[in-house]
Amino acid sequence: MSGTLVLFTFLAIVAVASALLMVTRLNPITSAMYLILNFISLAGLYLTLKAQFIAVIQIMVYAGAIMVLVLFVIMLLNLEDEDALYEHIPWTKYIMFVLGAAFIVEMIIITGLAGAPVVPAMSPEAATIGTVEYIGKALYSSYLLPFEMTSILLLSAMIGAIVLAKKRFP
Amino acid sequence: MEQFIHDLIGNDLLATIVWCVLPLVFILGYAIVAILAEMKSASWFQDRLGPMRTGPWGIFQPFADVLKLLMKEDIVPARADKILFNLAPVIVFVGAYAAFAVLPFASEYVGADLNLGLFYLIAVSSFGVLGIIMGGWASNNKYSLLGAMRSAAQIVSYEVPSATALLIVAMMVGSLNLQDIITAQSGGFWNWFILGGPKSDVVLASGAVIHADIGNFVFLPLLLATFVIYYLSALAETNRTPFDIPEGESELVGGYHTEYSGMKFGMFFMAEYANMFLVSAVAAVVFFGGWQSPWGITLGEALDIPVLTLLEGVFWTAAKGFFFVFVMMWLRWTLPRLRVDQLMYMCWKVLIPASFALALVVGFIVVIR
Numbered sequence: 001m002s003g004t005l006v007l008f009t010f011l012a013i014v015a016v017a018s019a020l021l022m023v024t025r026l027n028p029i030t031s032a033m034y035l036i037l038n039f040i041s042l043a044g045l046y047l048t049l050k051a052q053f054i055a056v057i058q059i060m061v062y063a064g065a066i067m068v069l070v071l072f073v074i075m076l077l078n079l080e081d082e083d084a085l086y087e088h089i090p091w092t093k094y095i096m097f098v099l100g101a102a103f104i105v106e107m108i109i110i111t112g113l114a115g116a117p118v119v120p121a122m123s124p125e126a127a128t129i130g131t132v133e134y135i136g137k138a139l140y141s142s143y144l145l146p147f148e149m150t151s152i153l154l155l156s157a158m159i160g161a162i163v164l165a166k167k168r169f170p
Numbered sequence: 171m172e173q174f175i176h177d178l179i180g181n182d183l184l185a186t187i188v189w190c191v192l193p194l195v196f197i198l199g200y201a202i203v204a205i206l207a208e209m210k211s212a213s214w215f216q217d218r219l220g221p222m223r224t225g226p227w228g229i230f231q232p233f234a235d236v237l238k239l240l241m242k243e244d245i246v247p248a249r250a251d252k253i254l255f256n257l258a259p260v261i262v263f264v265g266a267y268a269a270f271a272v273l274p275f276a277s278e279y280v281g282a283d284l285n286l287g288l289f290y291l292i293a294v295s296s297f298g299v300l301g302i303i304m305g306g307w308a309s310n311n312k313y314s315l316l317g318a319m320r321s322a323a324q325i326v327s328y329e330v331p332s333a334t335a336l337l338i339v340a341m342m343v344g345s346l347n348l349q350d351i352i353t354a355q356s357g358g359f360w361n362w363f364i365l366g367g368p369k370s371d372v373v374l375a376s377g378a379v380i381h382a383d384i385g386n387f388v389f390l391p392l393l394l395a396t397f398v399i400y401y402l403s404a405l406a407e408t409n410r411t412p413f414d415i416p417e418g419e420s421e422l423v424g425g426y427h428t429e430y431s432g433m434k435f436g437m438f439f440m441a442e443y444a445n446m447f448l449v450s451a452v453a454a455v456v457f458f459g460g461w462q463s464p465w466g467i468t469l470g471e472a473l474d475i476p477v478l479t480l481l482e483g484v485f486w487t488a489a490k491g492f493f494f495v496f497v498m499m500w501l502r503w504t505l506p507r508l509r510v511d512q513l514m515y516m517c518w519k520v521l522i523p524a525s526f527a528l529a530l531v532v533g534f535i536v537v538i539r
Contacts, residue, residue, distance in 0.1 A: 064296035
C-alpha cells in the first residue's frame with residue numbers, strides 16, 4: 001500500500017465515521033464536534049489531492065468560522081425540547097428506507113458499470129491547479145463574472161441580515 | 171537544519187519526531203522566561219519588587235508555579251461533559267502549536283516551508299477558539315459559558331482585520347510563503363515592511379522578482395497603520411488586556427477556564443503564552459524582517475560559518491518576538507479593560523473599515539506602479 005492510499009483510507013474512515021456519529025448523536029454540541037472532525041478529515045483528503053488552497057480554506061472557513069457560528073447558535077438557543085420542533089409524520093420512516101435502498105442500489109450500479117476503481121496517475125499540471133496563484137488567476141480572468149455576482153449575492157445577504165435584525169426602520 | 175538532525179540521530183522516524191518536538195522545547199523554555207518576565211514587569215510597573223524569595227531575585231518562581239500546577243488536584247465538575255472538558259485545553263494548545271510548524275526561525279530552520287505559509291497560519295490560529303468554546307460549554311457553568319461566548323465573538327471578529335492586515339503585505343510580496351516575505355525584506359532595517367518594504371529589486375527563492383525602488387517610501391505611512399491594525403487585532407485574538415473581557419475576573423470569575431484546575435489550567439495558560447509569542451513572531455516576520463539582522467548582514471555569513479548564521483537567525487526571531495511579547499505585558503499593566511460594546515465598536519467600525527481601505531489603497535499603488 002502506498003503512503004497516499006494509507007492516508008486516504010485513514011482519512012476516509014474518519015470522515016465516514018464522524019459523519020455517522022454526527023447524525024446519530026443526541027446532543028447537538030457533540031454532533032457539532034463530530035462535524036468539525038469531519039471537516040478536518042475532508043481537508044486532509046483535499047491535501048492528498050494536492051488541492052492545498054481548498055484544504056486551508058476548508059479549515060479556515062468551515063472548521064474555524066462557520067462552526068464557531070454554529071456552536072454559538074446552539075448555545076444561545078439552548079434547545080430544551082427539540083421534539084416540539086419536529087413535525088411527526090408517520091410514513092417518513094418508510095420513505096427513508098426506500099430512499100436509502102435506492103441510493104445503495106444506485107451506488108452499486110455506478111461502481112459496477114465503472115468496473116474496478118482505476119486511480120489515474122496525477123499529471124504534473126494537476127499539482128499546480130490547486131495553488132493560490134492558479135485559483136486567483138482563474139477567478140479574476142475566466143470566472144470574473146460569476147465571481148463578482150457571488151460577491152454581490154453575499155453583500156445583499158449581509159444587508160438583508162442587518163435589515164432583518166433591525167427592529168424598527170427610521 | 172532538518173538534515174543536520176537526521177545526520178545526528180540517524181534513525182529517520184526518531185529524527186522526524188525530534189524535529190516535530192523542537193518547537194515544544196522552545197515554547198516550554200520561553201513560557202518559563204515569560205512567566206517570570208510578566209511577574210517582574212507587572213511589579214515594576216506597580217512600583218513593587220515582585221517575587222523575591224524563590225531563589226536569588228525570585229528566578230525560580232516560575233518553576234515553583236509550574237510545580238504547584240502539576241501537584242494540584244485535578245477537579246472535573248460533576249455535571250461537566252467529561253470528554254469535551256478534558257479535550258478543550260488540548261485543542262487550544264494544538265491550535266497554537268500547529269502554527270509553529272510554518273514559523274521560520276532562521277533561513278535554514280523552518281518546520282515546513284509551505285507556499286501557503288501565511289494562509290495556513292491564519293487558518294490554524296482560528297482553531298484555538300473551538301477549544302475555548304468547548305471548555306466553556308463543557309464546564310456547565312454560566313460564567314464559563316459567558317466567557318466562552320465573549321471569546322468566540324471577539325476572536326471571530328478580530329480575525330478579519332488581522333488577516334486583512336497580513337494580506338496587505340502578502341499583496342506587496344506576491345507570495346504567501348513566509349520565507350519569501352522575509353527575503354523581500356533583506357538588506358537592512360530600511361527594507362523592512364514597517365518602513366515601506368524593499369527599496370531595490372529583490373529576487374525570491376522561486377525566481378520571481380519584486381520590482382522596487384526608493385519610491386517605496388510612499389508605503390511607509392500605510393504599512394505603519396497596517397502594523398498597528400495587526401498588532402491590535404493580535405492582542406485581541408490572544409485575549410490579552412485591554413481586550414481580555416473573556417476572562418474579566420471582576421465580572422466573570424475566570425471566564426472560560428473558571429472550572430479548570432491543575433495542569434489543565436496550565437495548558438490554557440501555556441497556550442496563551444504560546445499564542446502571544448506566535449502573533450509577536452508573525453509581526454516580526456511580516457513587518458520587521460523576521461530572522462534578518464537590522465543591518466542586513468550577519469556575522470556567520472561574513473565569516474562563512476553556517477551554524478553561526480543559523481544561531482543569529484534564531485536570535486533575531488526570538489529577540490523581535492520577545493520584544494513584542496514585552497509590549498503586550500507593558501500594555502497589560504498600563505491600560506484598563508475595554509467594555510464589550512467598545513470592543514465590538516473598535517473592531518467592526520474602526521479596524522475593519524480601516525484595514526479594507528488600506529488594502530484598497532496599497533493594492534491600487536502596487537498595481538499602477
